[in-house]
Amino acid sequence: MDTQLDLWEVFVQSKSGQPFKHAGSVHASDKQMALQNARDVYTRRGETSGLWVVRAVDIVAADLEDSEMLFDPSNEKIYRHPTFYEVPEGAKNI
Amino acid sequence: MPVDLFTEKIDQNKSIEPRDPMPDDYRYHLIRQISQHAHSEVIGMQPEGNWITRAPSLRSKMILLAKIQDEGGHGLYLYSAAETLGISREEMIEQLQTGKARYSNIFNYPALTWADIGAIGWLVDGAAIVNQVMLQRTSYGPYARAMVRICKEESFHQRQGYEIMAKMAAGTPEQHEMAQDALNRWWAPALMMFGPPDAESLHSKKAFQWKIKRESNDALRQKFIDKTVQQTEVIGLKIPDPGLRFNEETGHYETSPLNWDEFYRVINGNGPCNRQRIEHHKKVHAEGQWVREAAAAYAEKLRTGVLEQ
Ligand SMILES: [Fe+2]
Ligand SMILES: [Fe+2]
Numbered sequence: 001m002d003t004q005l006d007l008w009e010v011f012v013q014s015k016s017g018q019p020f021k022h023a024g025s026v027h028a029s030d031k032q033m034a035l036q037n038a039r040d041v042y043t044r045r046g047e048t049s050g051l052w053v054v055r056a057v058d059i060v061a062a063d064l065e066d067s068e069m070l071f072d073p074s075n076e077k078i079y080r081h082p083t084f085y086e087v088p089e090g091a092k093n094i
Numbered sequence: 095m096p097v098d099l100f101t102e103k104i105d106q107n108k109s110i111e112p113r114d115p116m117p118d119d120y121r122y123h124l125i126r127q128i129s130q131h132a133h134s135e136v137i138g139m140q141p142e143g144n145w146i147t148r149a150p151s152l153r154s155k156m157i158l159l160a161k162i163q164d165e166g167g168h169g170l171y172l173y174s175a176a177e178t179l180g181i182s183r184e185e186m187i188e189q190l191q192t193g194k195a196r197y198s199n200i201f202n203y204p205a206l207t208w209a210d211i212g213a214i215g216w217l218v219d220g221a222a223i224v225n226q227v228m229l230q231r232t233s234y235g236p237y238a239r240a241m242v243r244i245c246k247e248e249s250f251h252q253r254q255g256y257e258i259m260a261k262m263a264a265g266t267p268e269q270h271e272m273a274q275d276a277l278n279r280w281w282a283p284a285l286m287m288f289g290p291p292d293a294e295s296l297h298s299k300k301a302f303q304w305k306i307k308r309e310s311n312d313a314l315r316q317k318f319i320d321k322t323v324q325q326t327e328v329i330g331l332k333i334p335d336p337g338l339r340f341n342e343e344t345g346h347y348e349t350s351p352l353n354w355d356e357f358y359r360v361i362n363g364n365g366p367c368n369r370q371r372i373e374h375h376k377k378v379h380a381e382g383q384w385v386r387e388a389a390a391a392y393a394e395k396l397r398t399g400v401l402e403q
Contacts, residue, residue, distance in 0.1 A: 004187075006393075007177065023243075024174045024175070024240065024243075030389070030392065030403060041170050044167065
């Protein structure tokens with residue numbers, strides 16, 4: 001039996017305070033090995049302050065066919081933007 | 095209907111993502127191209143790995159190790175991009191080992207002297223960079239993103255090779271001779287890395303339509319020639335082509351036709367190292383079998399609660 005082990009997705013935070021970004025994937029049998037491999041493969045240049053790995057099978061993704069419904073820009077809800085509101089003349093710092 | 099969505103995205107220069115609808119041909123074309131690219135990164139570690147224990151200084155040894163480690167990483171980025179198209183790592187490895195999938199022909203040539211390590215970094219990585227810079231804008235998202243990452247790492251590869259060549263070219267007459275000899279042997283194979291001339295290129299037409307490829311083989315080759323001729327002059331070496339001349343009108347260098355019969359002879363299995371490269375890959379892969387099995391057994395114990403992490 002040959003095995004290339006499970007697939008894990010890797011997320012890297014490049015600087016403290018920044019969001020984690022998907023970097024790619026690695027193969028590993030368990031959490032510890034997944035982190036180790038992710039470190040070796042995706043953070044060799046030291047531009048990293050955080051690292052996540054998650055089993056690829058555990059990721060739930062939205063269906064592209066539903067994207068119109070899911071990602072509708074809601075352009076009619078203009079009251080979601082600050083420019084919608086009238087600010088009385090002379091009011092400052094708002 | 096779904097394929098229309100694909101065409102629409104391609105027309106609008108939007109990237110295609112793994113779950114998007116795509117024509118089967120697009121998927122197969124990419125699997126072939128990305129896996130071939132991944133195999134090239136991995137097989138390319140062999141000619142260089144051969145010199146780690148013989149590097150002439152501790153500095154050059156550390157550099158070479160880091161460079162080769164990067165190439166292994168490039169292979170992994172690319173395998174992971176190919177996997178998003180539905181092919182497994184096992185299948186790709188099998189295709190490589192059975193000869194069904196290819197890797198860049200350049201790695202079927204041996205690295206004979208230390209100057210070859212210079213020539214490989216300067217010319218082989220240099221040619222790869224020209225191609226990979228274009229691929230940063232390829233239409234398949236995971237492939238394009240892997241390229242961005244790879245291009246960032248490549249610039250050090252080319253510079254370390256050029257530094258070796260420059261030092262040897264400026265060294266003793268013997269060292270200069272070794273540098274020139276390495277350039278003589280690697281020049282034509284490096285130019286052939288861009289693939290056959292546009293007129294004979296089999297896979298190009300669709301690759302352009304799908305925006306996988308954005309510049310032609312000949313256009314990329316020309317870019318590489320124009321850069322490299324100047325770099326060669328700076329370090330006092332000679333391009334091994336009596337037909338080389340600068341065309342004032344076009345502003346480009348012209349070179350003699352390449353020997354494509356030699357290219358096809360080598361790519362079809364008759365190069366100096368084809369057999370050795372695959373045999374070595376199989377051997378190392380088999381030697382790692384017990385590690386994968388042990389890791390899988392350990393994971394199973396964690397899963398069933400026999401062990402805790
Ligand atoms: Fe590379
Ligand atoms: Fe490289």
